[in-house]
Amino acid sequence: MNDDELERLFRLYHAPLVRYLTRRLGDRDWAEEVAQEVFLRALRQESLKSERSWLFAVATNLVRDEARRTARQRKHLMVLAEQERDSVFEPPPTTAETAHEAAIARQALESLAERDRLALLMREEGLNYEEIAAALELSVGSVGTTLARARRRLAETYESLQKGEGRRAAGGDDHDR
Amino acid sequence: MTDRHEHIDEGTIHAWLDGALPPDESTRVEAVAQSCPECAALVAEARGLIAASSRILSSLDAVPAGVIPGSGAHGDQLAALRARRRASTHRWWQDRRVMVAASLVFVAGASSLVLRQSSEDVVSPATQLTAESDRPAPDSMLSAVPPTAAPAPTATRESEARDRKSEQTNPAADMAQTKVATAPRVDSVDERKVVAEKVAAPPPTAAANEARRTDFATVGRGAADSLAIQRDRAAVIQRPLRQEGTRQALQQVAADSFARAPAAPTPGTGAQRRSIGAIGGAAAMADAAGPGGTCYRLNGLTAPAVADTVRLLNQMAPVLSDPSWFRTQLFGALRDTTLAWRSIDSVTVELRARFGSDTSAVRFRIDGVAPDGRSLSRVRIEFATRVACPR
Numbered sequence: 001m002n003d004d005e006l007e008r009l010f011r012l013y014h015a016p017l018v019r020y021l022t023r024r025l026g027d028r029d030w031a032e033e034v035a036q037e038v039f040l041r042a043l044r045q046e047s048l049k050s051e052r053s054w055l056f057a058v059a060t061n062l063v064r065d066e067a068r069r070t071a072r073q074r075k076h077l078m079v080l081a082e083q084e085r086d087s088v089f090e091p092p093p094t095t096a097e098t099a100h101e102a103a104i105a106r107q108a109l110e111s112l113a114e115r116d117r118l119a120l121l122m123r124e125e126g127l128n129y130e131e132i133a134a135a136l137e138l139s140v141g142s143v144g145t146t147l148a149r150a151r152r153r154l155a156e157t158y159e160s161l162q163k164g165e166g167r168r169a170a171g172g173d174d175h176d177r
Numbered sequence: 178m179t180d181r182h183e184h185i186d187e188g189t190i191h192a193w194l195d196g197a198l199p200p201d202e203s204t205r206v207e208a209v210a211q212s213c214p215e216c217a218a219l220v221a222e223a224r225g226l227i228a229a230s231s232r233i234l235s236s237l238d239a240v241p242a243g244v245i246p247g248s249g250a251h252g253d254q255l256a257a258l259r260a261r262r263r264a265s266t267h268r269w270w271q272d273r274r275v276m277v278a279a280s281l282v283f284v285a286g287a288s289s290l291v292l293r294q295s296s297e298d299v300v301s302p303a304t305q306l307t308a309e310s311d312r313p314a315p316d317s318m319l320s321a322v323p324p325t326a327a328p329a330p331t332a333t334r335e336s337e338a339r340d341r342k343s344e345q346t347n348p349a350a351d352m353a354q355t356k357v358a359t360a361p362r363v364d365s366v367d368e369r370k371v372v373a374e375k376v377a378a379p380p381p382t383a384a385a386n387e388a389r390r391t392d393f394a395t396v397g398r399g400a401a402d403s404l405a406i407q408r409d410r411a412a413v414i415q416r417p418l419r420q421e422g423t424r425q426a427l428q429q430v431a432a433d434s435f436a437r438a439p440a441a442p443t444p445g446t447g448a449q450r451r452s453i454g455a456i457g458g459a460a461a462m463a464d465a466a467g468p469g470g471t472c473y474r475l476n477g478l479t480a481p482a483v484a485d486t487v488r489l490l491n492q493m494a495p496v497l498s499d500p501s502w503f504r505t506q507l508f509g510a511l512r513d514t515t516l517a518w519r520s521i522d523s524v525t526v527e528l529r530a531r532f533g534s535d536t537s538a539v540r541f542r543i544d545g546v547a548p549d550g551r552s553l554s555r556v557r558i559e560f561a562t563r564v565a566c567p568r
Contacts, residue, residue, distance in 0.1 A: 019238060022238065105233045108233060124231060124234050129195070143192070144192030144197065145191075147188075147195070148226075
């Protein structure tokens with residue numbers, strides 16, 4: 001791939017790729033790192049047949065590989081955290097409403113099945129059904145169903161979490177006693 | 178009239194609204210949607226779900242960035258990519274600067290965790306280290322780093338071997354012609370972590386051993402910075418340990434101070450900074466960081482996060498120099514590196530690093546999970562910003 005081709009690819013897809021990864025990872029800097037790695041791998045290719053789906057697929061694989069690696073450790077840490085949650089401080093709520101919304105949104109997003117989540121995030125970045133199917137090894141015909149399920153679950157979970165937060169804020173939660 | 182309409186399923190409706198149906202199918206769905214009230218309701222609901230999903234996901238975009246030098250503009254990143262391409266014959270694992278550039282990940286934060294010092298449940302801070310070795314430092318920084326012929330750490334050689342294997346089994350030509358979804362597994366992110374994960378854990382301190390359980394917490398991911406190494410000025414400063422009792426008492430005082438400090442409504446702003454335990458801070462800072470040090474400030478922490486960040490850092494072979502400045506010397510790939518930190522105020526931790534070896538890049542990252550695994554971004558730590566090291 002020559003420099004002109006790289007530049008074209010970068011200008012076209014860097015922003016959506018970073019946004020996709022940021023939404024997926026919750027970390028902009030990490031997302032940019034992964035995105036850079038994706039483009040570096042693209043550089044090594046002579047040509048890309050379906051460039052957008054290729055880029056998103058490689059990005060997804062990069063994240064997945066790292067997630068596998070950290071999952072076991074994270075799970076262990078969460079178990080330990082659960083054991084200690086009553087004996088330590090309660091994290092103070094942030095004053096930033098956007099941060100609160102983002103936290104709920106992330107929780108809702110994480111509640112989706114992996115494939116549903118990735119399909120939704122890719123669609124939000126403008127990938128068409130063929131590209132999503134190629135990136136996720138789905139049939140094109142199932143993408144609509146996947147997206148419908150993802151959107152419904154996301155919206156419903158988000159709403160339910162908001163209501164739950166509201167109840168907790170009103171003092172209805174006694175889990176921490 | 179009986180229901181003669183052919184109902185359309187939800188997936189088809191979404192595909193139609195997404196413009197993914199072929200023209201004839203699209204026409205058919207449109208006709209059904211117009212003539213079937215139930216279908217029309219489904220369509221309306223699908224529109225709402227699509228809009229709601231977009232809105233929900235957009236709330237995830239409020240993630241600040243741009244604290245990594247050279248990672249902002251497209252032009253800079255393109256230039257970095259090109260530079261990496263030009264250097265492709267000199268693989269990253271062959272670069273000594275990179276090999277020793279295991280970065281640091283400091284786990285702090287919002288979820289409380291337990292360290293059990295003498296069981297298999299030990300969560301060693303060393304296991305939280307993360308290599309950022311593949312991250313290109315800005316040219317201006319790299320130019321200051323002299324090459325070295327020192328042997329590669331074992332972990333790096335293993336990483337190299339795996340990478341070579343990967344290259345052999347996944348030639349580029351295959352990648353270009355393979356189905357996208359079967360694109361070669363990419364391992365570099367993992368491999369970048371291998372080096373740091375194999376860094377020897379710092380020895381437990383006496384204080385740590387005495388503490389059966391130590392709490393710390395994690396808040397979210399912070400940011401990073403790349404460092405230049407000024408090799409000629411690198412020297413490790415190691416203060417003698419004070420008496421154990423004094424050390425423990427000071428640690429306790431410091432932790433209590435952090436815990437008591439009120440949270441600022443707008444974290445990290447200068448006006449709200451309140452120095453905690455500034456006794457001897459300047460002198461200790463100069464001593465710990467030294468003239469070759471690079472200073473960082475971790476902004477946007479909550480008060481408990483500051484307490485737990487420092488508490489966690491104290492797990493890393495602490496050499497307590499005074500109540501406000503803590504210092505450690507790192508081991509393994511980061512040998513001869515001196516690290517110092519202190520709390521600036523209830524929401525800020527200042528971190529200073531001095532590198533005695535050929536480390537070219539370090540990433541500070543506040544990492545972790547919320548107690549219930551669902552509040553990662555709620556109490557998200559912001560960034561480590563590079564600051565001038567006052568003398």
